[in-house]
Amino acid sequence: MSSVKAPLQKKSELPHGTRFSSTSVLAGNDVISFPDYPAEIRAPAGTLEGVSSFDLSFSSSEIYTTADYLEVLVAMNPAALKANIKDLEKGGILILNSDSFAENDLRKAKYKENPLETGELNEYRVVQIPITKLTLKAVEETGLSHRDGARCKNFFALGVVKWLFVRPLEQTQDWIEEKFKRPEIAKANSLALQAGYNYAITVELFHARYHVPAAVLPSGEYRQITGSQALALGCVAASCRSGLSLLYASYPITPASDILHELAQYKNFGVKTIQAEDEIAAISSSIGSAFGGALAVTGTSGPGLDLKSEAIGYAVMTELPVVVLNVQRGGPSTGLPTKAEQTDLLAAMYGRHGEAPVPVLAASTPGDCFYMVLEAFRLALKYMTPVIVLSDGGLANASEPWKIPDENQLPDLTPSFHTDPENFSPYQRNQQTLARNWAIPGTPGLEHRLGGLEKDSITGEISYEPENHERMVLLRDEKIKRIKNDLPPLEVIGPGKNKLLVVSWGSVYGSVFSAIEELQAERYPVSMLHLRHLNPFQQNLAKILNNFDKILVPEMNLGQLSRLLRAEFLVDTISFSKLQGRPFLISEIRSKVLELLGSK
Amino acid sequence: MNIPVKPLSSVPLTKADFVSDQTVRWCPGCGDYSILANVQKIMPELNIPKENIVFVSGIGCSSRFPYYMDTYGLHTLHGRAPAFATGLKVARPDLNVWLVTGDGDGLSIGGNQLLHMLRRNLDVNVLLFNNRIYGLTKGQYSPTSEQGKVTKSTPFGSPDMPLNPMLFALSAGATFIARTFDVDAKGMQEIFKEAAKHKGTSFVEIYQNCNIFNDGTFAPIYERSVREERILRLKHGEPFIFGKNRNKGIRLNGLKPEVVELGNGTNENDLLKHDQYSKDSTLANLLSSFDFPAFPVPMGVLRQVRNSIYGEIIEQQIKTQLEEKGEGKLTDLLRGTHVWTN
Ligand SMILES: Cc1ncc(C[n+]2csc(CCOP(=O)(O)OP(=O)(O)O)c2C)c(N)n1
Numbered sequence: 001m002s003s004v005k006a007p008l009q010k011k012s013e014l015p016h017g018t019r020f021s022s023t024s025v026l027a028g029n030d031v032i033s034f035p036d037y038p039a040e041i042r043a044p045a046g047t048l049e050g051v052s053s054f055d056l057s058f059s060s061s062e063i064y065t066t067a068d069y070l071e072v073l074v075a076m077n078p079a080a081l082k083a084n085i086k087d088l089e090k091g092g093i094l095i096l097n098s099d100s101f102a103e104n105d106l107r108k109a110k111y112k113e114n115p116l117e118t119g120e121l122n123e124y125r126v127v128q129i130p131i132t133k134l135t136l137k138a139v140e141e142t143g144l145s146h147r148d149g150a151r152c153k154n155f156f157a158l159g160v161v162k163w164l165f166v167r168p169l170e171q172t173q174d175w176i177e178e179k180f181k182r183p184e185i186a187k188a189n190s191l192a193l194q195a196g197y198n199y200a201i202t203v204e205l206f207h208a209r210y211h212v213p214a215a216v217l218p219s220g221e222y223r224q225i226t227g228s229q230a231l232a233l234g235c236v237a238a239s240c241r242s243g244l245s246l247l248y249a250s251y252p253i254t255p256a257s258d259i260l261h262e263l264a265q266y267k268n269f270g271v272k273t274i275q276a277e278d279e280i281a282a283i284s285s286s287i288g289s290a291f292g293g294a295l296a297v298t299g300t301s302g303p304g305l306d307l308k309s310e311a312i313g314y315a316v317m318t319e320l321p322v323v324v325l326n327v328q329r330g331g332p333s334t335g336l337p338t339k340a341e342q343t344d345l346l347a348a349m350y351g352r353h354g355e356a357p358v359p360v361l362a363a364s365t366p367g368d369c370f371y372m373v374l375e376a377f378r379l380a381l382k383y384m385t386p387v388i389v390l391s392d393g394g395l396a397n398a399s400e401p402w403k404i405p406d407e408n409q410l411p412d413l414t415p416s417f418h419t420d421p422e423n424f425s426p427y428q429r430n431q432q433t434l435a436r437n438w439a440i441p442g443t444p445g446l447e448h449r450l451g452g453l454e455k456d457s458i459t460g461e462i463s464y465e466p467e468n469h470e471r472m473v474l475l476r477d478e479k480i481k482r483i484k485n486d487l488p489p490l491e492v493i494g495p496g497k498n499k500l501l502v503v504s505w506g507s508v509y510g511s512v513f514s515a516i517e518e519l520q521a522e523r524y525p526v527s528m529l530h531l532r533h534l535n536p537f538q539q540n541l542a543k544i545l546n547n548f549d550k551i552l553v554p555e556m557n558l559g560q561l562s563r564l565l566r567a568e569f570l571v572d573t574i575s576f577s578k579l580q581g582r583p584f585l586i587s588e589i590r591s592k593v594l595e596l597l598g599s600k
Numbered sequence: 601m602n603i604p605v606k607p608l609s610s611v612p613l614t615k616a617d618f619v620s621d622q623t624v625r626w627c628p629g630c631g632d633y634s635i636l637a638n639v640q641k642i643m644p645e646l647n648i649p650k651e652n653i654v655f656v657s658g659i660g661c662s663s664r665f666p667y668y669m670d671t672y673g674l675h676t677l678h679g680r681a682p683a684f685a686t687g688l689k690v691a692r693p694d695l696n697v698w699l700v701t702g703d704g705d706g707l708s709i710g711g712n713q714l715l716h717m718l719r720r721n722l723d724v725n726v727l728l729f730n731n732r733i734y735g736l737t738k739g740q741y742s743p744t745s746e747q748g749k750v751t752k753s754t755p756f757g758s759p760d761m762p763l764n765p766m767l768f769a770l771s772a773g774a775t776f777i778a779r780t781f782d783v784d785a786k787g788m789q790e791i792f793k794e795a796a797k798h799k800g801t802s803f804v805e806i807y808q809n810c811n812i813f814n815d816g817t818f819a820p821i822y823e824r825s826v827r828e829e830r831i832l833r834l835k836h837g838e839p840f841i842f843g844k845n846r847n848k849g850i851r852l853n854g855l856k857p858e859v860v861e862l863g864n865g866t867n868e869n870d871l872l873k874h875d876q877y878s879k880d881s882t883l884a885n886l887l888s889s890f891d892f893p894a895f896p897v898p899m900g901v902l903r904q905v906r907n908s909i910y911g912e913i914i915e916q917q918i919k920t921q922l923e924e925k926g927e928g929k930l931t932d933l934l935r936g937t938h939v940w941t942n
């Protein structure tokens with residue numbers, strides 16, 4: 001269920017709230033709304049008493065009341081903000097009209113300091129839009145007065161919200177034509193509506209609902225965290241726990257840019273960020289920094305992952321530790337930049353020429369992004385390899401309550417640089433992990449050259465020798481396979497032997513977990529297994545899969561994990577796809593499970 | 601960071617200290633040999649412990665260079681050496697970083713990376729081996745090949761206009777641009793040392809003969825018998841004079857440069873003078889666009905100015921933030937601004 005609140009200034013402007021609910025009804029969503037406008041219809045605009053608002057909730061399933069919290073709040077001025085902010089859920093979208101946050105506006109709303117500067121809005125996803133200016137610009141051609149033109153700004157805001165919730169504009173436009181007798185007013189409102197909608201497209205506002213299962217939270221201290229924040233914090237934590245300074249190089253791309261925005265702030269943690277000229281440069285800089293002994297990471301989304309593939313292969317060949325964060329979005333090509341998909345799994349696994357195995361991890365919840373990054377660095381440093389972490393647009397922007405970890409409980413990632421010149425070769429390996437020596441510039445006596453040409457398995461010098469190449473291909477492969485021995489066993493949620501197993505990965509976790517919990521409570525013979533390690537798979541996966549009659553794999557792709565499981569374990573998995581840029585609904589998982597159990 | 605304690609390796613070093621144990625695999629007679637020898641020759645004079653030196657290269661014959669230097673080295677991806685070097689230098693400002701690239705590597709596939717490294721003024725030294733051909737892939741034309749060039753991929757002549765590396769670098773904001781050539785040992789050594797001293801990106805174009813796929817491409821310019829007539833040796837503060845008998849000069853006629861004979865009423869005072877350190881780039885632009893055979897080819901440092909340096913700004917921002925906020929505490933960061941107890 002989604003809920004939006006668009007505070008209004010005057011009763012005369014109320015119809016746009018009504019409008020939104022009626023389009024929602026037409027779009028097949030349940031809507032409940034509670035108009036909430038002040039008794040004093042003429043209370044001065046911009047003051048706390050003068051705030052009126054309209055609340056709407058919509059949902060694709062039955063709803064019984066408006067949501068307890070708002071997901072989106074549109075505040076046209078500081079007063080509207082003050083009056084309604086308490087209802088906005090943490091991590092919710094706060095759309096502010098940045099044209100009305102001048103000193104005078106703040107005073108009218110009794111703000112002593114500008115809330116945009118005090119940090120009090122940090123828990124929300126603040127989107128500042130100069131709504132008045134943009135509206136005036138949009139309605140310019142109608143020749144309306146400044147005053148009348150500015151009154152269209154609510155329709156601008158409605159346009160933005162409509163885009164966020166994928167609502168059509170047509171009905172509202174028809175309604176505007178009917179409602180406003182003066183054609184130029186009708187035209188202006190319609191233009192403003194369209195302009196708001198277009199604005200949201202252009203700046204790639206992001207809104208995908210991520211389902212957070214309503215589990216009982218263990219006691220402890222909590223904060224709200226988005227997936228992007230968690231990825232960034234994971235990087236900083238890895239830097240603190242490894243003693244290496246972090247270098248994050250990236251080229252802006254929705255929905256991964258927020259990681260760069262976050263990390264760019266943490267200079268006092270010694271974090272260095274490079275906004276590179278393209279994704280190829282970004283990963284190349286990261287690998288260059290890894291050669292220098294930094295904690296190297298780069299982040300991107302689909303199109304950028306494609307561009308990084310040659311360099312990922314290079315990191316495989318040179319065996320340098322670098323973490324690649326890929327926040328998946330709808331593809332191929334530019335696709336759906338602001339929508340979530342899980343369509344990059346096979347690209348992460350195989351999207352390089354040559355035999356270039358790379359560990360692949362996937363985060364399941366916004367908070368889990370933090371732990372997946374730490375795990376990625378642990379593996380990268382321990383096995384001297386690039387590691388890909390998959391998140392998605394849903395996780396990146398969604399937020400959830402997150403139990404604050406104890407710094408000292410986080411894994412110790414201190415690497416051991418090789419410093420002994422005695423018989424040194426950069427390709428000597430740890431016999432257990434098969435990781436090669438990491439010797440960094442500045443170390444006397446260990447001067448050596450790395451490159452993408454095949455290396456002699458012993459000396460590390462260029463070698464075109466056929467048997468050596470085969471040996472090296474097998475070695476690189478074996479090194480990644482051995483990571484298996486270093487992973488905890490998987491745990492099945494529910495009975496370990498059952499009729500049906502639902503296997504999930506990534507953000508599908510939320511809806512699958514909720515559905516399975518319900519179904520198990522109703523005593524259906526279904527279990528769940530969630531994978532965070534996609535390459536290599538955990539040791540006991542094969543055994544688990546053999547204990548079920550049927551295996552269902554719901555994914556936001558055409559069955560990529562399903563295909564991997566079939567190929568590796570020869571099991572007859574049943575793929576369940578959804579590719580609408582939206583997560584599965586609990587009900588969709590539920591019906592599919594019931595269908596497979598023959599109960600429907 | 602966890603950099604090992606560094607006992608300085610024995611400085612002074614000798615040329616031999618910079619020769620690696622790898623067999624050099626360029627074609628016999630390739631111009632790359634003498635460039636390598638002259639780089640190795642000047643390295644000891646830099647007085648930098650060799651463990652603090654890194655050679656980064658892209659892909660191409662020229663980019664094999666790091667394997668032959670007994671320093672740290674990174675032979676990277678085709679065209680991407682500037683980006684690798686950027687990450688390395690930003691992470692490790694203490695290192696002395698050299699970048700070796702070719703006309704194809706640096707100006708074709710890696711044009712974007714080179715452009716942005718120059719724009720940022722990363723503190724590295726770039727050696728661009730210009731042989732006007734793709735050597736490693738066996739002889740296709742390159743972005744510096746002359747229009748009409750017949751190669752395997754252009755049997756009827758290349759349709760492309762060539763790129764001028766000096767003008768490219770200059771418009772990207774390069775703070776040090778210089779040109780030298782592979783048979784001029786003395787000239788190369790001087791330029792390499794100047795480049796090493798410069799703070800910011802030093803961009804050196806080296807005319808290099810590929811005797812297999814583009815033999816003699818620069819012979820009309822630098823062949824010993826004609827050389828002094830066809831190159832202009834630059835020296836800061838000195839007038840543009842060339843010719844075996846130092847009887848020719850370059851002066852400005854309105855906005856146009858022209859070659860003049862000295863004598864007959866024309867003397868040194870009428871000529872343009874080199875101002876290597878001029879902030880204004882007009883002269884450097886003029887010099888960079890001297891096209892053979894209408895003009896002699898300028899050799900030496902065309903321009904050298906100071907500007908802010910990418911890595912240094914990053915270091916400074918870290919310093920300022922540390923002063924303002926104190927060293928970051930992970931626990932505080934993890935807690936964020938709003939914590940509640942469940
Ligand atoms: C991505 C990629 N594309 C193409 C190549 C093939 N390739 C290697 S070197 C080269 C051209 C090198 O020319 P240049 O930089 O002038 O170097 P030279 O060999 O002349 O010194 C090409 C096209 C490659 N290695 N990688």
Ligand code: SF4
Pocket residue numbers: 625626627629630631632661662731735736809810811812813
């Ligand atoms: S092909 Fe040309 S550039 Fe390459 S090594 Fe041979 S001579 Fe030198």
Ligand SMILES: [Mg+2]
Pocket residue numbers: 660702703704729730731732733734735742
């Ligand atoms: Mg070349």
